Amino acid sequence: MFEPTAFFRGMPRTAGLKNPLAFAVICALIAAAPAAFLVLLFSLVTGLSGEAASAIGGLFGAFVVLLLYPIATVVGLFVGAGIYHLLVLLILRPSNAGFGTTFRAASYGSFPNALGFLAFIPILGILAGLAIGVYSIILYVLGVREGHATTTGKAALVVLIPVAVGLVLSIVFTILALIVGAALGP
DSSP: OOOHHHHHHHSOSSSOSHHHHHHHHHHHHHHHHHHHHHHHHHHHHHGGGSOHHHHHHHHHHHHHHHHHHHHHHHHHHHHHHHHHHHHHHHHTGGGOOOHHHHHHHHHHHTGGGGGGGGGGSTTHHHHHHHHHHHHHHHHHHHHHHHHTTOOHHHHHHHHHHHHHHHHHHHHHHHHHHHHHHHHHOO
16 A cells, blocks of 8 residues: 555566455455445434334345445456456557456555445545545556556556546446436426
């Protein structure tokens, strides 16, 4: 967190995927725990009127959050690392260090997501979410740069292309949703 360049520079390039995957799952559980707690707390508070189903639903909801968030993290990590590595192959060509290195950079670069619980704090949550996203991008760039021994510009290109595509798609879908919502109107 405080010396990411040195960390990624010393990161093994040929080790397996187990340790980085375990690290990402632990970070996901840390991020999911406050959400699960809030689901449980909300269901208990709303269930004070005597509805046992609300409390049971809250327990089930908390369990689902704790189960699905790490699963979604693993799936997202493999998909994201695959997309990043495709760009590594296209941009860095034969000088790349392999998929494992890209996967480790994505896994360890996802560390700031463990601080996702800060998003539940009113007003501060927006700023925290923005800071977490920016720092994750910085870590991904450093991880790709150091892991694949390339330039900062090429590493930034690898990381920022999917970010830009995601941003453009979210803007397009938001505009489409607004148009459809206006067309259906009240």
